Amino acid sequence: MEGETSWASHCVENSANDAVELDSFSELNDETDKDVSAVTLDLILPDDLLERILAYLPVASIFRAGSVCKRWHEIVKSKRFLWNSANIFSQKPWYFMFTSSDEPVGYAYDPVLRKWYGIDLPCIEKSNWFIASSCGLVCFMDSDSRSELYICNPITKRCKGLDEPPGPKFSDYSALAVSVNRISHSYNVSIVKSKQVPENFFQWDLSIHLYDSEAMTWATTLTEILTGWRAGDESVICDGVLYLLIYSTGGGGPDSRHGLVTYNLGSRSPHGFLMRSFIQVPCSLTCGRLMNLNEKLIMVGGIGKQDRPGIIKGIGIWLLKGREWEEMGRMPHKYFQGFGELDDVFASSGTDELVYIQSYGAPALLIFDFHHKQWKWSQKCPVTKRFPLQLFTGFCFEPRLEITP
Numbered sequence: 001m002e003g004e005t006s007w008a009s010h011c012v013e014n015s016a017n018d019a020v021e022l023d024s025f026s027e028l029n030d031e032t033d034k035d036v037s038a039v040t041l042d043l044i045l046p047d048d049l050l051e052r053i054l055a056y057l058p059v060a061s062i063f064r065a066g067s068v069c070k071r072w073h074e075i076v077k078s079k080r081f082l083w084n085s086a087n088i089f090s091q092k093p094w095y096f097m098f099t100s101s102d103e104p105v106g107y108a109y110d111p112v113l114r115k116w117y118g119i120d121l122p123c124i125e126k127s128n129w130f131i132a133s134s135c136g137l138v139c140f141m142d143s144d145s146r147s148e149l150y151i152c153n154p155i156t157k158r159c160k161g162l163d164e165p166p167g168p169k170f171s172d173y174s175a176l177a178v179s180v181n182r183i184s185h186s187y188n189v190s191i192v193k194s195k196q197v198p199e200n201f202f203q204w205d206l207s208i209h210l211y212d213s214e215a216m217t218w219a220t221t222l223t224e225i226l227t228g229w230r231a232g233d234e235s236v237i238c239d240g241v242l243y244l245l246i247y248s249t250g251g252g253g254p255d256s257r258h259g260l261v262t263y264n265l266g267s268r269s270p271h272g273f274l275m276r277s278f279i280q281v282p283c284s285l286t287c288g289r290l291m292n293l294n295e296k297l298i299m300v301g302g303i304g305k306q307d308r309p310g311i312i313k314g315i316g317i318w319l320l321k322g323r324e325w326e327e328m329g330r331m332p333h334k335y336f337q338g339f340g341e342l343d344d345v346f347a348s349s350g351t352d353e354l355v356y357i358q359s360y361g362a363p364a365l366l367i368f369d370f371h372h373k374q375w376k377w378s379q380k381c382p383v384t385k386r387f388p389l390q391l392f393t394g395f396c397f398e399p400r401l402e403i404t405p
Contacts, residue, residue, distance in 0.1 A: 051075055055085040058112045059155060059399040082402035095349075095356045095365060096154070097394040098127035099383040106394065107381055108154075109365060111354060114379045122159040123150035127393065130233065132189075133351070134292070135180035136400030139189055146174050151189065151405045154397060160405035162189065165209045166220050171195045172204075175235035175244060179292075185403055187213045188265065190242055194231035202249050204230040206274070208242070208263060213405075221268050226275065229259065236290040238297045240266050243320075245288050257304075258285045260320075282325035286312045289348040291355070291396075293370060296320070298328075300348040300355060312345060317355060317368060329373055331357070335366055349396035360391050 045053075054065055054076060062085070066076040075081050091112070096119065098106040104124045107116045123140050124131075130141040136155070142148040147169075152159035171193035180187040189211040197203040208222040226246070234245040242263040260279040263269060269277075281288065286302035297320040302312040315331040331339075339345050339359045348357045355368040362385065365378040383392075 047075065051078075051081050051084055055081065058110065059091055059401065060110055060113055060115070060117065062401070085401060091399045093351045093354055093356075093396045094399050095358075095378070095394055095396050096121070097358065097363060097365065097381060097383070097392060099363070099392065100127060100390065103127065104129070107383060109378050109381070110399075111367065111378070116379065116382050119154065121154055122152050122157050123161075130174060130176040131395045132176045132178045132236075133349075133395060133397040134178045134187065134237070135182055135185075136398045136403035137178065137180050137187060137405060138395070138397050139176060139178040141174070141176050141191070145169070146171065146191070146193075149189070151178070151187070153400070153403055153405065155399050156401060156404070158404045162211060163216075163218060165191050165211070165218050167191070167193045167207045167209050168195050168205070173230065173232050175231060175233050177235045177237045177242060179237035179240075180403065187405075188237065189213075190235065190237060190265070192231050192235055192242075192244055194226075196230070197225065203227050204249070206231050210265065221265075222263065222274065224274050229275075234288060234290050236292050236297065237265065238292045239295040240264065243290055243297050245290060258288055258301075260299075279320070279323050282316075282318050282327065286310060287344040287346075291348070291350045293350055293352065293355070298350065298355065298370075299325070300350075300357060302345065303330075312339070315339065315346065315357065317370075328370065329368055329375070331366070331368075332375060335375055335377075338362065338364060347393045347395075349394070351396055351398060354396075356394070356396050358392060358394055360393060363392050365394075 054062060057065060062076055066073045095109045096106055098104060104121050104127045108119045109116050128143050130143060132139045136153055137151055138154055139151045147164040149162040150159055151162060173194040175192040177190045178187060191209045193207050195205045197205060204226050206224050206226050207220055209218055210221050211218050228249055229246045230249055232245055232247050236243050242265055244261050246259045246261055248257050258281045260281060261274050262277040263274065284304040284306065286304045288299050288301040291298050299318045301316055303314040303316055305311045305313045314336060316327055317329045318325040319328050346357055346359050348355065350356055353369060353371045355370060357366045363381040363383050365381065367376055367378055
């Protein structure tokens with residue numbers, strides 16, 4: 001397929017020194033490197049200097065460098081190199097786009113090299129599973145029983161299964177979030193479960209369940225009944241605080257369709273206090289997406305029309321400062337035209353300084369650079385739409401080599 005590149009199989013096996021094992025990184029349409037004089041130059045460079053040079057490469061180039069010669073292969077799989085590459089600078093986040101609604105098959109976009117790569121994700125069985133990511137790790141939870149949970153590094157393919165979480169065996173709604181400590185590499189996984197109280201649509205049982213990777217145990221940290229509101233499937237952890245979008249169950253006006261509540265994972269607020277943290281959304285939203293950009297909460301939302309709140313008239317990006325929202329950008333009309341007007345029409349996730357927005361109805365990917373306040377399309381995804389009702393979705397993750405579950 002024109003423009004397509006492929007990520008060569010590079011599953012990591014447990015080796016004696018627990019180092020990452022890398023295979024070559026192949027690209028279908030790149031010309032074969034004809035000038036190999038660089039290999040001669042590297043003979044005069046000491047290992048520590050060569051390591052630092054290679055550590056400045058994008059992740060995709062590091063994989064290709066590992067196939068140049070035995071010396072480079074040994075360097076890029078060493079623990080010291082992984083430490084150097086992690087501490088020199090951070091890689092820009094990639095976006096993985098699913099190409100069908102039934103199988104977890106898709107492509108990952110590298111914004112540095114502006115290329116798409118075919119990647120096989122470990123663990124996940126269907127593209128409609130719950131997905132959350134943080135600092136190089138991605139957490140998957142099955143969408144049926146919500147009992148299968150895995151956390152993995154999609155670049156190195158290292159994967160670990162987690163015990164079944166506590167709480168209701170089947171919940172009406174679930175929200176998954178993960179937070180990785182960038183220093184210790186320990187992580188927390190949170191699941192918010194929401195289940196309707198029998199025969200009472202206005203009351204919903206809500207429970208928060210937290211997994212600690214160091215203790216390797218789950219704990220139910222909060223159970224509460226919400227009246228007039230229910231939890232959904234949007235949550236994120238920023239700087240030790242769990243943010244959760246909640247949805248009106250009726251009785252309010254268009255402006256109260258969505259709300260936000262917070263839960264401090266460190267202090268673990270007691271029962272009955274969740275709604276005291278309620279924060280109004282900035283406007284009438286058709287849908288909202290939460291994400292962590294450098295430990296700041298960002299929301300991407302569909303802006304509803306005042307007279308027809310279920311119709312989207314624009315897409316905005318907001319930053320939460322205290323309890324107030326600051327609008328950071330609004331999608332220009334020339335980009336918004338391709339997203340449609342009906343309610344919940346797009347997927348969005350982000351990290352570092354990039355926000356990705358993708359229409360469910362097409363494989364086009366729009367990028368908002370938070371630092372430069374710029375909008376731009378990614379390179380065209382190699383997948384083509386095969387039938388009119390085919391849907392697309394995806395998620396964002398950091399490509400890191402040194403993080404393991």
